[in-house]
Amino acid sequence: MKMLNNKNPMALNLEGLETVTRKVTIGFKCKAPVKLKLANAAGKLGLTLSEYVENIVLNAEFEGTTDQTEVARLKATIDIYENEILHELFEKHVGETFNFTSGLGTEMRVCVRELKDVYTIILNAYRVKKGKKCTCNTEFLI
Numbered sequence: 001m002k003m004l005n006n007k008n009p010m011a012l013n014l015e016g017l018e019t020v021t022r023k024v025t026i027g028f029k030c031k032a033p034v035k036l037k038l039a040n041a042a043g044k045l046g047l048t049l050s051e052y053v054e055n056i057v058l059n060a061e062f063e064g065t066t067d068q069t070e071v072a073r074l075k076a077t078i079d080i081y082e083n084e085i086l087h088e089l090f091e092k093h094v095g096e097t098f099n100f101t102s103g104l105g106t107e108m109r110v111c112v113r114e115l116k117d118v119y120t121i122i123l124n125a126y127r128v129k130k131g132k133k134c135t136c137n138t139e140f141l142i
Contacts, residue, residue: 035049086118093118
């Protein structure tokens with residue numbers, strides 16, 4: 001890749017960026033109120049201004065595209081939560097609290113308020129050891 005704009009003596013030399021694996025700095029000028037608005041939004045999310053702007057840029061890159069690999073990945077993620085048994089367990093146990101020891105030996109207390117809470121319980125309730133049967137540390141009845 002050659003210089004972005006050969007007529008501008010301040011133009012960036014982009015040669016070699018294709019092989020760089022670390023993050024690089026970019027910058028732009030904006031009016032002070034825009035920066036304040038971005039900084040406030042970042043702060044509310046617990047992000048730095050840089051992290052927040054990076055996310056905006058990365059999200060804008062995918063808007064309007066039909067990257068089938070990304071679409072398939074997102075559908076697979078959603079499909080995890082569209083499981084009939086998961087929904088039945090949620091409906092039956094919403095509002096209940098489960099105390100158990102996770103597969104890693106950590107004491108856990110999970111109150112079922114959302115579908116993801118059921119998923120969390122299922123994932124953490126099993127103790128998995130190589131070469132042995134899985135054992136469950138809690139009971140979930142449908």
